Amino acid sequence: MESKVFHHALTIRQDVCIGCSHCMRVCPTEALRVKNGKAELYENKCIDCGECFRVCPTNAIIIEQDDFSKIYNYNYRVALVPSILTGQFSDEITASAVTSILLKLGFNEVVEVETSVELLKEEINSYIANKSHSKPVISSFCPAIVRLIQVKFPSLVENLMLLKPPLDITSLYIKKKLQERGISDNEIGIFYITPCAAKIAAIKSPVGEEKSEVAGVINMNLIYNKVLKSLVHLSETEKGLSGRKDCLTDSGLIWSLTNGEASQVKGRSLAIDGVYNIVEFLEKLENEEISDIDFLELRACDESCAGGVLTTGNRFLTVERLHKRVEANKDRELKGFGNRILDYKDFLKSRIPIGEIKPRSMMKLDEDMAKAMKKMERSNRLMCFLPGIDCGSCGAPTCQALAEDIVQGKAAISHCIFLQKTMEQTHKLHPDHSFRIMEKIWGKDRFEKNCNKIDKSKRYH
């Protein structure tokens, strides 16, 4: 029933990881452990939110991307950029300058992801108005949230809005438009400049869709560096280039910011950002403690996409800059419709809905309920012995997580440093043995004197 394939954009570089457990402590779904001195990912639990990436002091967690040169596999190359890309740069670097540089880098065209927002807005409002859809309708914009709901809140899967996000609708539009110009499907390469890991995972293994129209993903921090590097070579004319009309509408410009969607929806809606805030809210929603809400905009990052893990600019400044773009756009006549997306309204509208999204609960102890009950009884008994202080010395984030790992055969009770002490006292465990156990979890190096365990210069990247 549940697909076993679960693509992850996050990878842990074993050669760089020092097993410091920072990542393990922040993971909202307890998807990380430390084993053999390295962080290990439980793939069925990871939602690609990137919280681990943010805290890693050694840059051992990397977010995969396609090689930039892959764009040259296609004759016609489109850079699909989120509106927040221009918000990364200081005010003197205009949206036009960024576009010029992207074109110089090898793209034939630059299109903003939110180009399709006006079409989507209408669809969302009629989706919410449809009484047969479970309320509150939860936006499927943020792929980390879609996954969070699939793995941790399976009963809320039916509330997920089964409509494509702007990224997919805009890609469809670009493809259709170019095909009409006589460019064949395999010549078109749409490359998405991503601010987050979850979007990559969503493109590589889409939820509720067959496949993505996007040919590849390029991380936003890479583009940020390329833009800054190319800036010195840019002529004054190119900096002020007005070739690309600012064709996003006001709601398109701020769609990926907090309250960007919720503010456009008719009815009672709420916008929540930050994955921990969302977990807290969904717990209550699942109990039906919260009712009478029509729409929920949930975004895993603080300040939504402006706070994406692959962004470089300060998220609050990014938000301010986008609002300034709205202000500067005020008098533009073509606002929103300098592009030709409305010509494709009927074609696109019929393709906005997506198929069913299935739960993929990660919490079950066993498929078989009777076996799961036995495991739970055992894990409850184990909790009586474990200290309950969640020190993480066993390589699991909490005592509860260790107990559950033990009953699933992934860890042993002797991994707990407190129980080791008790066992040593009663001569059930030799001190040499308990030392070997700790070495197995944290690696041999961890016990050697080393003043440079974490290179201080790497701590703040």
Added chain:
Amino acid sequence: MHFEYKIEGGDFTRAGNASSQVKRTLKQLNVDPKVIKRVVVALYEGEVNIVAHAYHGEIHIDIDTEKIKMTLIDKGPGIPNIEQAMEMGFSTATPEVREMGFGAGMGLPNIKKNSDKFRIESEVGVGTKLFIEVYINQ
């Protein structure tokens, strides 16, 4: 499997704790999300009823592979007219409780709606007992 929770009357800040813990347990036991939802909704309503109306109470949960049995026993004023209490929208909640967003008179009917077996016993001046069962394989 048996679980017990103690509920204090008037402690609205903690209302929902028992249902959240039972929810986690049922997820770990691989119970169908739809069944979990019914259990949690019934239990949460029952929990809030104890907090809003009674002095204190206990919740007993028994889970086997067939069903989830919930027994909610409170010491409180009891219900003088059960038939009336089961009517949608009927409520004896105080204005203060209503101000907090509770006491809309949907609690008991909602519990019944979400359960496969439902029985209520109440004695005025003593307290109320709710017996709720939700079947797992339906």
